[in-house]
Amino acid sequence: MLSEDARPRRLVIVANRLPFSARKALHEQYARAERRAIFLDYDGTLTPLVPHPGAAKPERRVMVLLERLARDPRNMVAIISGRPREAMQGWFGALPIHLAAEHGVWIREVGEAWRMPKELRADWKPGIIAILERYMDRLPGALLEEKEFSVVWHYRGGHPGQGEALAEELFDHLMKFTANTDLQVIRGKKVIEVRNAGIHKGIAGQHWLAKERYDFVLAIGDDWTDEDLFAVLPDSAFSIRVGLVNSRARFNLDDSSEVLTLLESLAGGELPPFVPGSPPGSFPGSSSPS
């Protein structure tokens, strides 16, 4: 059981904003590749984070981009998200892309039904929900999200200071409660999630990486849960963590707007001209997400 706070840190936080040389290499290798694997997170990566998880419906720009990437027969596109499969199906079900929901609890291959790679139990949920409900009363604006095999406490909508303090307390409480169980407690961005151990985005990534040989691998994510995916990628992969934070990923980008601009330039096949000193996202054709 690891939390964002408990995991070992390097002494210096080194973010590596995708430099122009790497951007160029990425475009060149993408253009040359015969088989490409593209792994994308959704929240915070293809769309900005919002206080209420239900409000993060993909904008048209994202749907057009995904469709465009997927239409290229050289591309295998997979969205690996913590979202429940109902949301994933509703938003992306019609696209010819692979989907993983609840961090890999559920997998949907293009054109197939959702299935669980590993049998899991959910009989632990009522006990955890009872604990979370007690904390709900103490933070107006907090949300409890119940998924099929995990439970999430969102505190982005609550008072910032109170939220952090209460999250600390809740995290300790849950760690004690789940000790010696097959559950794990995870701290993400303004969320605490309890889920079955042994399921994470890395396993979902490996599922697709094992099926075929790829000569280009790109993975982009913004959260601690995406680090599990970065960890299983081949050394040659382009891994990008959204947000200027320390990461296993080779590179960082500022926000989801920069991610969309980068992916659009790949899908469009042209490398955007580099203007020294230009602010992020100022390449031609970029626009800020609405």
Ligand SMILES: [Mg+2]
């Ligand atoms: Mg995310």
